[in-house]
Amino acid sequence: MTTENLELFEVFIRSKRGLDHKHVGSLHAEDPAQALEYARDCYTRRSEGVSIWVVRSADIVASQEDDAESFYDPSDDKPYRHATYYQLPDPVNNM
């Protein structure tokens, strides 16, 4: 048997209630239900999480890092979006 025909899934784990699910890795599985069980076995052997998401890798639409320069260019010249851009005198700087 080969894993070539199995689908690839990305695994996201929430380590604690209140926190975001974080990407931890990927795995091959027959279907989402199996992916979830594999993810439990592979990625939470030491109680790393309270919740797991599995998503078909093919369903993820991702930006291309090679295009990063032009993709993020619109925010590069907007330093005024940062709080530190506004210089306030010391007595009132704590805001």
Next chain:
Amino acid sequence: MTPEEQNFMRKIETEEKIEPKDWMPEAYRKNLIRQISQHAHSEVIGTQPEGNWITRAPSLRRKAVLLAKVQDEAGHGLYLYSATETLGISRDEMIAALQDGSAKYASIFNYPAQTWGDVGAIGWLVDGAAIVNQVSLQRTSYGPYARAMIRICKEESFHQRQGYELMLELCRGTPEQKAMAQDSLNRFYWPALMMFGPHDSESAHSARSMQWKIKRESNDDLRQKFIDQTVKQIEFLGLEHPDKAICWNEARGHYDSGEIDWDEFYAVINGNGHCNRQRLQHHIKVHEEGSWVREALAAYNEKQKARKQQAEANKSNQNVA
């Protein structure tokens, strides 16, 4: 209590967050939908008074800053609508509730931004008051709301600072400019205090919200924080404090202050502020005028889907051949 309720209360009491797929009491869900959607509506309606000044900002720098701020507010609306949607209500239902008046938004946005000084006062005082409230809400018990608050607080601190910087510039300018700053402070100070809501004893939703840790600090406690931090900011600008009763109370470790005009507060909430009708009419008008964009998106999606189906059909035909 049912075992589900017990489990829910145990999470609340041990400071665990409630997440979308957890069991929760229907009233908790409803209360959250009311509060978060109201918060979302406030962000979106709040773009109106300031958006009014984008074309009239006195310099390119100020225009860029104001544009960035208004853009942030719209983004914050999006975060909050998305957080509300995790509770099982649709965007359309929320927009409909805003437009038919059954959902509220922060009353402060029913006050007009009449002068350039108002843009400064809004950033400094209105966003300042919002930040005090939102910092507290970073610890709210519903996970998606708490995470949205953390993101929003991080982005929002520039809003207050640009507002104060603007006021500082006016106060260091001509006497007319300083008078404009004083006038804006006078008009926005009291409505900013009203943003924290009625006194704790009068607040309809407070007790249960506190018990469920949706709210973490009471209206009056949050308001006091804002009053305290604002005194020295007013002093530094060299402006006169709009509250003549403001006075340091050594024993309490807080400023004592004058009473808010609650008649005004309820009048504005009940639809009789300066801009209530205008704000909603504008929202409805823009929403309707934008319907062609939504229709075009839907048509495009249909077209793409049809094209894809056609391509797949061609492919399987080829395979058969």
